[in-house]
Amino acid sequence: MLNPFRWLILVTLTFALPTVAQNETVDERILLTFIPNVQFAPFYVGIEEGYFADVGFTVTLEHLQEPEVLDLVAVGQANYGVVSGEQVILARARGRDVVYVFEWFQQYPVGLVFGGETDLSELKDLQGMTVGIPGRFGASYSGLTTLLGSAGLAESDIDLREIGFNAPEVFCLGVVDAAIVYVNNEPLQIQNLASAGDCGDVDNVDVISVASRVDLVSNGLIVSRARLDEDPDAVERIVNGLTKALQAVIDNPAAAYLASLEYVDGLPADPSLMRELQRSASQQEEFLASKPDREAIARSRLQLAADLAEGFDQASLTQFHVLLNTIDLWDAERLGYSELESWQAMSDTLLTMGFLGEDAGDLGAAFTNRFITGNEA
Amino acid sequence: MRLSLRELSISFPNPVGDMLPALGPISFDVAEEEFVCVVGPTGCGKSSLIRALAGLLRPTAGSARYGDETIDNPMDRFAIMFQDASLMPWRTVLDNIALPLEIAGLPRDLRYDRVRALLSQLHLEQFERAYPAELSGGMAQRVALGRVIVQQPRVLLLDEPFGALDALTREKLSLELLRLRQRYMQTIVMVTHDISEAVFLADRVIVLSRRPGRLVADIAVDLTRPRAPDLIYEKPFLQLTRRVRAEIEDLGT
Amino acid sequence: MRKTAKRNPGRQEPTAGTQLGTNLRRASPFLTVFVLLLLWQWVSAREIISHILVPPPAEVYRAFIKAMAAGTLPKHALVTLEEMLYGLLIGLGIGLVIGYAIAKAPLLENILSPVIVGFQSTPIVAYAPLLVIWFGSGLASKVVTTAVIVFFPMLVNTIVGIRSVSPKLRDLLRSLKAGRWQTFRHLEIPSALPVVLAGLKTSATLAVIGAVVGEFVSQGSGLGFLVTSARNLYDTPLVFVAVLTMTAISLTLYGLVAYVEWRFLFWQRRSNR
Numbered sequence: 001m002l003n004p005f006r007w008l009i010l011v012t013l014t015f016a017l018p019t020v021a022q023n024e025t026v027d028e029r030i031l032l033t034f035i036p037n038v039q040f041a042p043f044y045v046g047i048e049e050g051y052f053a054d055v056g057f058t059v060t061l062e063h064l065q066e067p068e069v070l071d072l073v074a075v076g077q078a079n080y081g082v083v084s085g086e087q088v089i090l091a092r093a094r095g096r097d098v099v100y101v102f103e104w105f106q107q108y109p110v111g112l113v114f115g116g117e118t119d120l121s122e123l124k125d126l127q128g129m130t131v132g133i134p135g136r137f138g139a140s141y142s143g144l145t146t147l148l149g150s151a152g153l154a155e156s157d158i159d160l161r162e163i164g165f166n167a168p169e170v171f172c173l174g175v176v177d178a179a180i181v182y183v184n185n186e187p188l189q190i191q192n193l194a195s196a197g198d199c200g201d202v203d204n205v206d207v208i209s210v211a212s213r214v215d216l217v218s219n220g221l222i223v224s225r226a227r228l229d230e231d232p233d234a235v236e237r238i239v240n241g242l243t244k245a246l247q248a249v250i251d252n253p254a255a256a257y258l259a260s261l262e263y264v265d266g267l268p269a270d271p272s273l274m275r276e277l278q279r280s281a282s283q284q285e286e287f288l289a290s291k292p293d294r295e296a297i298a299r300s301r302l303q304l305a306a307d308l309a310e311g312f313d314q315a316s317l318t319q320f321h322v323l324l325n326t327i328d329l330w331d332a333e334r335l336g337y338s339e340l341e342s343w344q345a346m347s348d349t350l351l352t353m354g355f356l357g358e359d360a361g362d363l364g365a366a367f368t369n370r371f372i373t374g375n376e377a
Numbered sequence: 378m379r380l381s382l383r384e385l386s387i388s389f390p391n392p393v394g395d396m397l398p399a400l401g402p403i404s405f406d407v408a409e410e411e412f413v414c415v416v417g418p419t420g421c422g423k424s425s426l427i428r429a430l431a432g433l434l435r436p437t438a439g440s441a442r443y444g445d446e447t448i449d450n451p452m453d454r455f456a457i458m459f460q461d462a463s464l465m466p467w468r469t470v471l472d473n474i475a476l477p478l479e480i481a482g483l484p485r486d487l488r489y490d491r492v493r494a495l496l497s498q499l500h501l502e503q504f505e506r507a508y509p510a511e512l513s514g515g516m517a518q519r520v521a522l523g524r525v526i527v528q529q530p531r532v533l534l535l536d537e538p539f540g541a542l543d544a545l546t547r548e549k550l551s552l553e554l555l556r557l558r559q560r561y562m563q564t565i566v567m568v569t570h571d572i573s574e575a576v577f578l579a580d581r582v583i584v585l586s587r588r589p590g591r592l593v594a595d596i597a598v599d600l601t602r603p604r605a606p607d608l609i610y611e612k613p614f615l616q617l618t619r620r621v622r623a624e625i626e627d628l629g630t
Numbered sequence: 631m632r633k634t635a636k637r638n639p640g641r642q643e644p645t646a647g648t649q650l651g652t653n654l655r656r657a658s659p660f661l662t663v664f665v666l667l668l669l670w671q672w673v674s675a676r677e678i679i680s681h682i683l684v685p686p687p688a689e690v691y692r693a694f695i696k697a698m699a700a701g702t703l704p705k706h707a708l709v710t711l712e713e714m715l716y717g718l719l720i721g722l723g724i725g726l727v728i729g730y731a732i733a734k735a736p737l738l739e740n741i742l743s744p745v746i747v748g749f750q751s752t753p754i755v756a757y758a759p760l761l762v763i764w765f766g767s768g769l770a771s772k773v774v775t776t777a778v779i780v781f782f783p784m785l786v787n788t789i790v791g792i793r794s795v796s797p798k799l800r801d802l803l804r805s806l807k808a809g810r811w812q813t814f815r816h817l818e819i820p821s822a823l824p825v826v827l828a829g830l831k832t833s834a835t836l837a838v839i840g841a842v843v844g845e846f847v848s849q850g851s852g853l854g855f856l857v858t859s860a861r862n863l864y865d866t867p868l869v870f871v872a873v874l875t876m877t878a879i880s881l882t883l884y885g886l887v888a889y890v891e892w893r894f895l896f897w898q899r900r901s902n903r
Contacts, residue, residue, distance in 0.1 A: 428801075431801075431805050432805070433801050433804055433805060451804055451805045451806075451807055453807075455805070456805070457801070457802070457805045459798050459801075459802075461798065463796065463798040463799055463802055465799065465816075465817070465820065466897050466898070467820045467823075467895075467897045476806070476816070477806050479816070480803070480806045480807070480808045480812055480816070481806075508897045509897075510897065510898075528806075
């Protein structure tokens with residue numbers, strides 16, 4: 001039996017609950033690919049600096065293979081995932097109704113690396129050369145196909161070798177003339193080897209990125225159509241949180257690197273580097289308070305890289321440089337904005353590769369810019 | 378040729394490494410064509426005795442000789458038979474009996490001829506192609522007996538060959554053994570724990586003491602051969618069994 | 631052989647009732663498969679699980695026909711089969727030889743067991759990438775992964791098989807002055823055969839795992855690769871086709887060994903009657 005006093009408590013609680021819930025956050029999973037890496041810094045910063053909490057979510061991260069990420073989102077077992085645009089096109093062609101709501105990588109991260117002495121002033125000159133590639137799959141293969149297509153070449157015009165993810169070693173052994181790589185990572189490693197004299201007769205490396213020739217849609221955030229229709233507000237809040245986190249990384253890479261330490265095993269962080277990064281991070285905070293423009297911030301990143309190069313060796317800075325290089329692939333006037341042309345280009349590439357049976361369907365339905373800041377219609 | 382044991386003893390190492398005596402020292406002789414039964418309490422080393430005579434077990438001290446040859450390895454024309462038939466389950470009756478001939482390198486036709494000649498004597502002609510799993514215990518032991526006889530041994534070493542059989546089958550097989558012996562006249566050393574079986578079959582009964590088994594009595598069985606089943610109701614037989622029993626009972630419990 | 635056996639008084643002819651039971655027992659594996667198929671059809675017809683995750687049987691069948699017509703399925707299946715067979719031959723051969731040696735020389739067991747047990751308790755999936763680096767991304771590395779995985783059951787069962795040889799029969803052969811080879815041929819092989827064949831059954835089903843693990847690590851061809859590439863193209867029905875083909879290969883090999891067992895170990899069957 002409930003006495004009047006208990007009734008009072010119960011009623012109070014019942015009314016109090018919704019207000020409590022409003023201040024609390026909802027648990028949310030974001031599925032990522034690959035393994036924890038400094039390149040996922042925006043998500044680490046989003047969690048550590050509270051950008052996701054500010055929009056009402058306690059985010060946890062999981063790493064899976066790309067097809068698994070996509071299918072789990074498609075069937076509603078997870079709400080959000082990060083995959084490449086090519087996967088979105090392929091999966092949509094096979095009945096997975098997912099929507100790409102935020103283009104994280106504004107530039108396609110794949111490119112062709114080669115020695116400075118190799119004459120590749122015209123991409124056509126690639127004809128007859130030996131080119132290494134991790135395998136005939138994924139973004140590398142799409143990137144290569146697109147590059148070749150832009151130069152009027154086909155795969156049969158080159159000697160393509162599958163070398164796994166060993167481009168630096170294989171390239172420096174001289175087995176291949178050029179290699180398809182992620183432009184933010186391997187060129188750096190190869191340059192390190194070359195500078196140390198460990199890369200045959202190659203002294204400096206050059207890169208032709210896919211992005212410099214063709215705008216291909218790259219990695220971004222996906223949700224299922226059902227989820228989007230059911231709770232567009234939640235999607236918008238996640239996109240807003242991610243936008244702020246991404247901007248924070250672009251603005252202050254030293255702080256982002258420090259925030260990533262907890263998530264990425266083996267990230268170089270000896271005490272002196274930590275101190276230097278902390279100093280640089282707070283200095284950058286002051287600089288940002290003066291509301292500098294995008295270009296000024298980009299210059300500040302270059303300056304930071306130059307400053308660090310004086311005090312630390314290449315090896316301990318490699319991962320930080322990877323982050324800086326990757327920021328260049330993210331930075332844009334309107335973060336997250338996706339162009340139809342880049343989807344069209346990717347779908348053409350997939351058709352060339354024979355991965356798409358007929359046509360890609362309605363590409364316009366594959367993505368939306370409606371949640372992008374400055375794009376609210 | 379005589380089988381002669383001189384101060385033969387056998388010991389086995391226990392897990393700690395100490396040598397535990399199992400048999401002897403023991404000395405006795407078995408004359409050519411003699412049938413000797415060895416009786417004694419369980420664990421007195423009877424089986425070790427048979428294995429030593431078969432050349433499967435080296436004596437720890439002393440020796441066993443056949444004629445003037447020392448037995449330290451399996452001898453030609455010696456054959457051994459165990460308490461269980463120990464047949465090869467994947468071979469037919471025919472092939473089980475033919476095994477010794479096959480090992481000796483006899484051609485197939487020849488060995489089958491010899492085995493078939495033996496099958497009827499053992500009342501096994503119906504079972505030529507049967508497998509051991511299809512045989513009764515008595516039948517399996519008949520096959521084992523056949524496998525011994527086919528070797529045409531001069532010396533037969535039998536380790537409680539009928540110990541696992543029921544009384545009726547045992548009696549039948551005993552008679553058969555006597556019949557076969559009458560025909561081939563081998564020297565036989567047989568271990569048994571059945572006193573009347575020993576007296577019924579043997580020319581001499583040797584009684585062993587408790588572990589380590591030593592010779593406590595060597596009793597001549599002067600009953601005429603061939604022996605009929607009714608013998609066991611006659612006075613001389615009963616007297617002999619009583620004597621053997623008394624020797625064993627004297628060992629205490 | 632059977633005709634004469636029937637005349638044996640010790641044997642019982644099966645009665646009508648047990649005959650029905652025997653037929654039912656023989657049919658039951660097929661019944662299980664049939665019930666599973668029905669369940670699968672029912673689950674997908676009601677869309678209890680999304681078609682993205684579990685496509686309906688009809689769609690898988692269409693994917694199968696398509697992959698057969700295009701030649702992709704036979705091509706990849708043959709690659710996997712080749713890897714499996716070479717791996718089986720090598721793994722079995724080594725398992726038999728080392729197993730026999732260990733059974734005969736217990737000292738060898740003391741020397742080898744840390745290596746062998748260590749190898750066995752390390753999951754092959756963990757070091758498969760190393761094998762691919764050492765042996766290349768071609769046939770060799772997959773043959774090695776298969777050989778490694780089928781080796782152990784063979785080894786253990788050979789040891790157990792040889793050690794289970796009846797000591798009485800060993801004595802008998804010694805008393806017959808049988809040579810080493812005669813003992814091996816007439817006693818050790820037939821005695822160990824049931825246990826060795828049981829090991830072979832296990833090995834046969836493991837072989838496909840070895841091959842596919844290798845294929846997952848190094849891209850190229852084979853059913854493992856077909857799974858990966860179909861996954862990457864979001865072709866779930868084709869993934870099912872590839873996986874079911876592996877099952878079929880595995881079951882066929884198992885059946886083959888079971889047949890060999892039935893054929894050569896008839897003498898064991900008799901004892902059950």
